[in-house]
Amino acid sequence: MTTVDQRTPAELAEAERYTAHNYHPLPVVVAEGEGAWVTDVDGRRYLDFLAGYSALNFGHRHPELIAAAHAQLDRVTLTSRAFVHDQFAAFCRSLAELCGKELVLPMNTGAEAVETAIKVARKWGYQVKGVENERAEIIVAADNFHGRTTTIVSFSTDPEARADFGPYTPGFVVVPYGDLVALAAAVTPNTVAVLLEPIQGEAGVLVPPTGYFAGVRELCTAQNVLMIADEIQSGLGRTGRTFAIEHEGVVPDMYVLGKALGGGIVPVSAVAADRDVLGVLKPGEHGSTFGGNPLACAVGHEVVRLLATGEFQKRSAELGERLHARLGELVGRGLVAVRGRGLWAGVDLDPALMTGRRACELLAERGVLAKDTHGSTIRLAPPLVVTEAEIDHAVDQLAAILAEAV
Known part of the structure; x- marks a missing residue:
């Protein structure tokens, strides 16, 4: 495995030089994906909790x-x-x-x-x-x-x-x-x-x-x-x-x-x-x-x-209950509100702590990918192939960045 961040800065600079600025991506350069996980050009793995804005409901490379x-x-x-x-x-x-x-x-x-x-x-x-x-x-x-x-x-x-x-x-x-x-x-x-x-x-x-x-x-x-x-x-x-x-x-x-x-x-x-x-x-x-x-x-x-088959709808309903229950535990501990259904959640952070963009940057540093929207809100939408352990891991990382900010 290559040294972490050996290729990422150069790849980001090249993209910045030759592409129109219609997006403001996180500083992650994905090279591979499987299931609920992606790997960047330097070999670092991330849990994908955006799933291509739901385009990857079935995970990467089903x-x-x-x-x-x-x-x-x-x-x-x-x-x-x-x-x-x-x-x-x-x-x-x-x-x-x-x-x-x-x-x-x-x-x-x-x-x-x-x-x-x-x-x-x-x-x-x-x-x-x-x-x-x-x-x-x-x-x-x-x-x-x-x-x-x-x-x-x-x-x-x-x-x-x-x-x-x-x-x-x-x-x-x-x-x-x-x-x-x-x-x-x-x-x-x-x-x-x-x-x-x-x-x-x-x-x-x-x-x-x-x-x-x-x-x-x-x-x-x-x-x-x-x-x-x-x-x-x-x-x-x-x-x-x-x-x-x-x-x-x-x-x-x-x-x-x-x-x-x-x-x-x-x-x-x-x-x-x-x-x-x-x-x-x-x-x-x-x-x-x-x-x-x-x-x-x-x-x-x-x-x-x-x-x-109904399998994925069932997974989303059951695992969604766990996701929302875990997120609900963080309300009052850095979160203001949680909304959504199934494996889809809108999470409002206390704006006094950080913006949604900053939260996503900190989550990425901890190996979880998410996307902000409108100030201090982030969206969580993992692939429907996600596991209970992966949900717990992602919420644990969110809890950690909130605890550090309080």
């Missing part, structure tokens, strides 16, 4: 997902949607069945899936609901995070994501998250959809009030408005259910999926809805050269197969 990718790499990786390949139908069928919907539309990134949902909702509004052309409105929540395209940042309330990227796309109405009264007041005859995260991840893993989404569902049904659940971060096992919206006992009209759907190997996203919604699209109106490619479908199909 053997069954890697095998599916390897097998497809030896056959065909891209055809474009000008043709049909032999992995396409099986992936689309299995994902539709997992979602309980009739159709799916595969894309690549989460932002592409959100853009797809927006286009579908608008077209549905004009062709099915009868909204006057160019007048469609979509209601979204403050503090949302749905991506960073020019359209999506148009309805962001985060100054860092939004500032200096205008002119902004019209057609969006922002209301407070979790406020059903405000949402109801915002609905007009031009409202075609309500687009919400079942849990707001970037905002600090914010869980809505009990009954909120049941009310949203009732309102959307009564007003003939599509209910769209952005499950890109919250879905596919992260919260102890296949979809986080299941905790609220409701079914949306459209699921927006991404991140974990690619198994941490390739970008795979999709929207899922019934035929009366997704069926409004006709050839030539929307697409992607790489969307639904053979490699993506092979990996995505294996992801769906893993989820269909």
Whole structure:
């Protein structure tokens, strides 16, 4: 093994020299990963408690997902949607069945899936609901995070994501998250959809009030408005259910999926809805050269197969109880509050002690990787393959940096 930090400074300097500064990463240069662990270029191991913002729900290099990718790499990786390949139908069928919907539309990134949902909702509004052309409105929540395209940042309330990227796309109405009264007041005859995260991840893993989404569902049904659940971060096992919206006992009209759907190997996203919604699209109106490619479908199909067993949802629910119990012990001992569901937690530190960024730096020094957001909040989202011992180890390291700061 090489000396610790022998290669890291040079690698960081090279990255700094040749890349645009759209991220502010921790000073860690990952070279290998397996399960819940990664190893840097100098041989130091870290427990990954971010899991690629939930893109790595199944851990690094899950053997069954890697095998599916390897097998497809030896056959065909891209055809474009000008043709049909032999992995396409099986992936689309299995994902539709997992979602309980009739159709799916595969894309690549989460932002592409959100853009797809927006286009579908608008077209549905004009062709099915009868909204006057160019007048469609979509209601979204403050503090949302749905991506960073020019359209999506148009309805962001985060100054860092939004500032200096205008002119902004019209057609969006922002209301407070979790406020059903405000949402109801915002609905007009031009409202075609309500687009919400079942849990707001970037905002600090914010869980809505009990009954909120049941009310949203009732309102959307009564007003003939599509209910769209952005499950890109919250879905596919992260919260102890296949979809986080299941905790609220409701079914949306459209699921927006991404991140974990690619198994941490390739970008795979999709929207899922019934035929009366997704069926409004006709050839030539929307697409992607790489969307639904053979490699993506092979990996995505294996992801769906893993989820269909219920094993990962069960692990997330059970291990999530342990994570939240352990974190709860630290409230009043450096932590102000803990939120979340399953293996997903938003942790508010006492701002008098340190920022979230400083906490993540100190955790990295102790071999645990996490990510800050909004001041003194950090997010914890380990892969669903994490063990009890690994959860305890990570929380112990958090407890140690808090104790040192008090």
